[in-house]
Amino acid sequence: MTIAVDIQKTVSAAGRRFTLQARFTSSSQRVVIYGASGAGKSMLLKALAGLLTPDQGRIVLGGQALYDSAQGINLPPQQRQLAYLFQDYALFPHLNVRQNIAFGLQRGWRNPSATAAQEALRYWLQALELEPVAELLPHQLSGGQRQRVALARALAPAPRALLLDEPFAALDPALRQRMRAQLDALQRQLAIPMLLITHDNEDVQAFGEHRLCMEQGRLIDSGSVEGGHETRRTD
Amino acid sequence: MLANLLAEPAWTALGLSLKVACWATLIDLVLGVGFGYLLARKRFPGRELLDAVLTLPMVMPPTVLGYYLLVLIGRHGPLGAWLQQHFGIQLIFTWQAAVIAAAVVAFPLVLKGARAAFEAVDTQLEQAAYVLGLSPWAVFLRVTLPLAWRGVLGGTLLAFARSMGEFGATLMVAGSIAGKTQTLSIAVYEAVQAGQDDTANLLVIITSLVCIIVLVSANRLTPNRNPQV
Numbered sequence: 001m002t003i004a005v006d007i008q009k010t011v012s013a014a015g016r017r018f019t020l021q022a023r024f025t026s027s028s029q030r031v032v033i034y035g036a037s038g039a040g041k042s043m044l045l046k047a048l049a050g051l052l053t054p055d056q057g058r059i060v061l062g063g064q065a066l067y068d069s070a071q072g073i074n075l076p077p078q079q080r081q082l083a084y085l086f087q088d089y090a091l092f093p094h095l096n097v098r099q100n101i102a103f104g105l106q107r108g109w110r111n112p113s114a115t116a117a118q119e120a121l122r123y124w125l126q127a128l129e130l131e132p133v134a135e136l137l138p139h140q141l142s143g144g145q146r147q148r149v150a151l152a153r154a155l156a157p158a159p160r161a162l163l164l165d166e167p168f169a170a171l172d173p174a175l176r177q178r179m180r181a182q183l184d185a186l187q188r189q190l191a192i193p194m195l196l197i198t199h200d201n202e203d204v205q206a207f208g209e210h211r212l213c214m215e216q217g218r219l220i221d222s223g224s225v226e227g228g229h230e231t232r233r234t235d
Numbered sequence: 236m237l238a239n240l241l242a243e244p245a246w247t248a249l250g251l252s253l254k255v256a257c258w259a260t261l262i263d264l265v266l267g268v269g270f271g272y273l274l275a276r277k278r279f280p281g282r283e284l285l286d287a288v289l290t291l292p293m294v295m296p297p298t299v300l301g302y303y304l305l306v307l308i309g310r311h312g313p314l315g316a317w318l319q320q321h322f323g324i325q326l327i328f329t330w331q332a333a334v335i336a337a338a339v340v341a342f343p344l345v346l347k348g349a350r351a352a353f354e355a356v357d358t359q360l361e362q363a364a365y366v367l368g369l370s371p372w373a374v375f376l377r378v379t380l381p382l383a384w385r386g387v388l389g390g391t392l393l394a395f396a397r398s399m400g401e402f403g404a405t406l407m408v409a410g411s412i413a414g415k416t417q418t419l420s421i422a423v424y425e426a427v428q429a430g431q432d433d434t435a436n437l438l439v440i441i442t443s444l445v446c447i448i449v450l451v452s453a454n455r456l457t458p459n460r461n462p463q464v
Contacts, residue, residue, distance in 0.1 A: 051362050077365040090363040094381050104367030109376045157368060 007057030024221035028210035035214035041197035050077035083154035091138035256398035259337035271349025293343035297403025333409035341394035348390020352383035392453035
């Protein structure tokens, strides 16, 4: 699946202006965007997910325009079929593990029942070894368990691509290694395209098949645009 | 003695007060959740002004509010005249007028509670729900409201207690017609004026008990016991 991004967005808060400018194309299954905190990585990820509307430009995923200012296209996040892993996981605190994972599987105005057990839910509980904690609430889980629940919840509705915002930043170093290995295996198994943003060089080493660097809101990939800044890094 | 007690018009007043307070609270709950969510989540010009205007009934003398209501729904008021002309409805000096008075006076309590409760809900949780494919209504009903309901309910119970005790504005728009618009608090005033100490005592005790029950419930429901933090 190819993703093509060319967007611009300026925000001003408390008298400061920040401009996000991102232009890149990738057919890689594993894209890593690397940059210091405050470089605008999260903003870019939110724009891809439809949680933030750029001022202009276009986002095309697998031939489908998710956003195109020239054509007036702006799909709401509900229709983009993307998975988003938030940095602190954003698990629903009032729902148990079962309900959290089944959340996106059930549309409508009611939450999944505390004893929900549809096929996809059972699969993900087993795949990420969450069966023993299925009835617990998020605040009763360890950091690693929380992340696995967040992954299961994001992947259960069978999204087209997986967006990850600093997925390991909230974990302690020992756990980080294990979770990296797990995500690595999971991505290969599902063959789902993923785009990961991070400021951790080890994430780049582990997942950076296509590496992009973001600095002060700018991400211009030399591979896709002539005369752009050098952004491929191999360090 | 007991027969006397049960025959007291005090029970009629209590029934009327409960009826008025229930309706006023229901109206406040619906409007309070709507406006509370609007003020907590939407950015629009005049947002804080709207909040101030809606909070006014909390600080203004009830008699001033009563006067405004009289001007609005009275026989010659714009709303009152319109209702009279088109539907033959006359609001003034009915129990429905008492409901309106109580709803206006108690509204800020629901609004403040609801706004604070909605603001305390992490917007990232709502974003996560959008990305998972839920419509805005579903997100509100499945994420926002369940996480905010304690705060909303706490404010609502306070509004109920405030409605039970409403006096000034109610007297001005609904009057004091025994068995029809004479609520508990107005009955107390009438009893004292008429020198009926027994009746006054009973009314005062009933009112205090109802308010204590409501306040204890409100305390048990307001946040601070949230397990999710």
